[in-house]
Amino acid sequence: MLNLTHSHSRMTLSASDSPRIVLGVAGGIAAYKAVEILRRLRESGYFVSPILTPDALRFVGAVTFSALASEPVRTSLYGDPTTPIPHTYLGQNADLIVVAPATAHVIARYAMGLADDLLTATLLASRAPVLLCPAMHTEMWEQPSVQENLATLRRRGVLVMEPDDGRLAGNDSGAGRLPAPEAIVTLIEKIVRGGESSLLAGRRILVTAGGTREPIDPVRVISNRSSGKQGHALAEVAARLGARVELVTTVGTELALDVRSRIVVRRVSTAAEMAEVVFELAPSVDAIIMAAAVADFTVVPAERKLKKETGVPEVHLVATTDILLELTKRRLPGQVLVGFAAETDRVLERAVEKMRRKRCDLLVVNDVSATGVGFEHATNEVHMIDRDENVTTVSLRSKEAVSYEILSSVATLFSRGEL
Ligand SMILES: Cc1cc2nc3c(=O)[nH]c(=O)nc-3n(C[C@H](O)[C@H](O)[C@H](O)COP(=O)(O)O)c2cc1C
Structure with a gap:
């Protein structure tokens, strides 16, 4: 079909x-x-x-x-x-x-x-x-x-x-x-x-992208430096490989012309909005790739703008829902879950710890302190860790090329699930 x-x-x-x-x-x-x-x-x-x-x-x-x-x-x-x-x-x-x-x-x-x-x-x-x-x-x-x-x-x-x-x-x-x-x-x-290859033909893939924005008051937000570029590249490449893609993103983007009709874009802003849309779509997809940088903490926002005249405000942080962990609990049989981790020190060690905690199928980790890697860059270098804690390093290359590597691994996981 x-x-x-x-x-x-x-x-x-x-x-x-x-x-x-x-x-x-x-x-x-x-x-x-x-x-x-x-x-x-x-x-x-x-x-x-x-x-x-x-x-x-x-x-x-x-x-x-x-x-x-x-x-x-x-x-x-x-x-x-x-x-x-x-x-x-x-x-x-x-x-x-x-x-x-x-x-x-x-x-x-x-x-x-x-x-x-x-x-x-x-x-x-x-x-x-x-x-x-x-x-x-x-x-x-x-x-x-x-x-x-x-x-x-x-x-x-x-x-x-x-x-x-x-x-x-x-x-x-x-x-x-x-x-x-x-x-x-x-x-x-x-x-x-549907593109240049049928590696992911007939698959539905949910990709999240961008950094969430948590409002402190009506004008200020706590956010992070994620540009959404890696997530958007993953969405485009997945579509090019034949998948139908749901892209849940916090950032506006001009998707490539040849794949635009195969990608449905859902814009969100906060971690809570992202969680809601991801949980709504999750039961209908074959794989979920959580490339978004989702805030770990949020704030109950003040109704009015905080004024400096009243002194430095105390901001009380509360934990957000851990979307990836929740997805591993709700996972459908055969569904592939890919998590992302941005680290700045003890990169692989922390990534393995995260893998043990989250139990996803593949964890993609990048050292965002390295040159040309992670946030805002057009290039990326990642390590992919599987459930058996095997590490595959994808050396520095365009985010599009990195996407091909990640999606090839997803395709392999699909074929293993079918054996
Ligand atoms: C010789 C000639 C060449 C034309 N070439 C163009 C053209 O390349 N592009 C264009 O937008 N209009 C061109 N026009 C104008 C259109 O033919 C005109 O706007 C017409 O109403 C278009 O109708 P349609 O869009 O309903 O087919 C040309 C008109 C003539 C007489």
Whole structure:
């Protein structure tokens, strides 16, 4: 089975079904390149339903698309002999809607929620992920209106492939060129088929990231230096390896385009909020990776801002719930639990002690006092300790590369559980 998730809904395809792509083509000079995108998608085994806007028909002919597609081109909301309500039929059955080229006009209409032709009506009548491939002259591309419309759509979960720099129509050149059909099809493959490998295909993985923030009063917080980078890298790499990911994070992030539709992001702030969301999601996942730096202590916050005029306040710390320990108690059969530890001295010794206390399957420890390691850095060096207290050291490398190592170990733990 091939599983697909995205921010709005979840669907399951049997491997024998061809993924269904709606290919929207708008009225831009690059519309002719959509023929090549269509041809390549069909060759890769996709079921492709093209929708051309009325203006696209001024640039390219419907006959070419119909001859190459899985079903005849549709261009209108009305008069379709195969279905009386084409926009809902197409939108509800799509695994992905791609608009290539996406004109400034179609982007604006989609951002506004207009549904005045079959393409925009289909975009609105669908929960499928959407990939826009804008193409236009540089002056149009740089217009604040165009950029603001795209920002609005991105915020709503729409995927936007940046145009290339290069030759444009009329001997001009600059930003706004439609990327090569091959690059567009490669991205579509990653979005629909779930990345570069099936090491974690069909798995659901919960990743936590970032440092929690415990309010002292309405303006101040106790927090830590965790940037969320390692947790976000783990989420992206897990999705790239085929998993569906729940990312519970305290930090905002721009996730990579090819995996965004496979990662559901839940934003939290305090340790208590993180615990609540993690416990809610835990029963439905195969593995939990606790990369977040969760506060060990919190405070009952003052209702009003503490004033220095009234002297130095005494802050009474109280222990938070130990999420990892609690998870080990609630663990489902076969569920893999990965803990993280940040240490500054007697690193391995303390990590082994923590492993004995927590009884997770893998403990990833980093010495945050070392150069280029841990908080805020783009790189990390970690030691992975398993239940038998075997230590594997992953030397200094990018957080993405470290994620591959951790997730390979998770995959090994899955396969051991199945023996
Ligand atoms: C020769 C020519 C080339 C055009 N190329 C583009 C283009 O590359 N990108 C774009 O956003 N608009 C382009 N336009 C403008 C669009 O065709 C116009 O905004 C139209 O309303 C788009 O309609 P649609 O988005 O509904 O298909 C072009 C117009 C002409 C006449």
